[in-house]
Amino acid sequence: MALEQTIETDSLTLPQAQQAGAVSRWVHRNAAILILAVLLLILPAVAGPFILDQIVGWTMILGMIALSLMFLCGYGGMVSLAQMTVAGVSGYMIAVFGPSSLPSISLFWPWWVAAPVAILIAVAFGTVVGALSARTEGIYTIMITLALATAFFYLTLQNWPIFNGFNGFTTIPAPHFLGVNWRAPIPFYYMVLFFAALSYAAVLYISRAPFGLALQGVRDNPRRMEAIGYNVTAHRVAAYAFAALIAAVGGILLVWQNNQISPYSVGVNAVINILVIAVVGGITHPIGAFIGAFIYVILHTFALDALVAVGLDGRRFQLLIGLGFVIIVLFSPDGIVGIWRRLRARARTSGGGNPL
């Protein structure tokens, strides 16, 4: 009887102990991201509006758009240059369906209708981009998506009835609801943080779900994927649709932050910037998109002053970004994430060699 009880309690406590061990292992493995999460949550207590909005907020928005490229490229092996364009479509649509300074075009629908409609249209657009490029590989995917991005840029530039030509839209307000002005620095910061964290977590989770694993299978060997029962084209198109959802939300946030959108927002420059951000950060892990965005934002914000301080033309900051891009690609094709991984691996092996 007593023996039986011991066995019973043992079999009860053992899984619990294992679970506690699993939790602490998880915390240990994700220490860096947990610390980052806490820092981001308490940032408004210590940082002013400039840091919240122009540095961290902008980083997270650009990071989301780069994340949509990371998902396609890192997991699916598809380099789409049209992700900024998808963001631009939803950005333009929120201006068309919601309020702006142009009553002749804008429909002034409330945000809770305008935003879902804008996202829906952008996801449909992203899915069409996917359908057009899913049967291509490598350089051809890049070319067809770049062609579509360029076509959309010229459409916005030359079309006046919907896109208002080169003027675009201004005074596109973020919503007020629950008694909060969501464009005020702190609410806007938390809104952006919420969507960025959600996208990040979703991508990370899906990377180990059947859909994401199959996407990595498509990346490694599309022919074999067909030969074990997957419709490769359908899988690729679905990946474009999911990536478009993230980019579309990012596009609306970008417009609400800037209060405007114009062809320049979806020009080839903006399109290439997203590629640079994703590659510099590293496309092998979702965090790379945000690291790349942070570096871009810092350079974009401070390089001008730094260059002037050393007696150079401040307008050359783009050159600095380009130079950084070349250096990263040369020395670490998997970006900052790759450098981080190698440093950690080295620390671990040298730690393992330590007799103490």
Added chain:
Amino acid sequence: MSSIAERIAASGTSNAIELRGVTRYFGALAALTDITMSVRPGERRAVLGSNGAGKTTLLNCITGDFFPTFGTVRFFGEDVTTLPPHERIRRGLRRTYQISLLFSRLSVRDNVYLACRGVSRGRFSFIRTRARDAIMQSVEELIALVHLESVADRLVEELAHGQQRQLEIALALAGAPRFILFDEPAAGLSPAERRDLVAILTALPSHIGYIIIEHDMDVALRVVESVTMMHNGRIFKEGAPHEIQADPEVQELFLGSGHA
């Protein structure tokens, strides 16, 4: 696509594989010329022939990796000539590749998991599979079957060549196969691994038929009941293993000259 009832009715009476006049050109080169052959359900068949005879191309036409230029392919009675490969796989066809086609940046377990998921529902699922889900049991069984337990968490690109060949076989056994095409599965295996392969093949349930392309006669003739000899894209001879071995023409062309 025919209805399920039609498919079931057809599969009761038909051959597992039925090729009629299958011809495949690569440019001007006829890799296959007018191949007509049938394999019964549960039948085990070797396809032999020297390099470039068209054996791999034959398998490619059966799976749909390449479509035949002319001719029809039937799988359990259903005309699958123009179906994409994944549709044929979902109907119970499986194959391995002569040159391993694996998911190099995924773990062994993920590779096998993808194969099991590919022939089940939920290929697009956004919900992670848990360790206690039924599919994971099949995954672990397949890994054990090809003796890859010790490297189950390793990336495929880190595996030795022989281990990759074993994994190649595991991917073709996922789900409930009805007919399997093995393209030189023993190539690159050690003698011990070859014995394991023969054991796996002979232990397959008797309703599962297969075609095996194999240069190693010791392996091939031990695990099949019929043989098709190919030469220059044509079928050259068909028969039981002992007939083929005894055939003087075959001996002159293949066995004696050390090609096969």
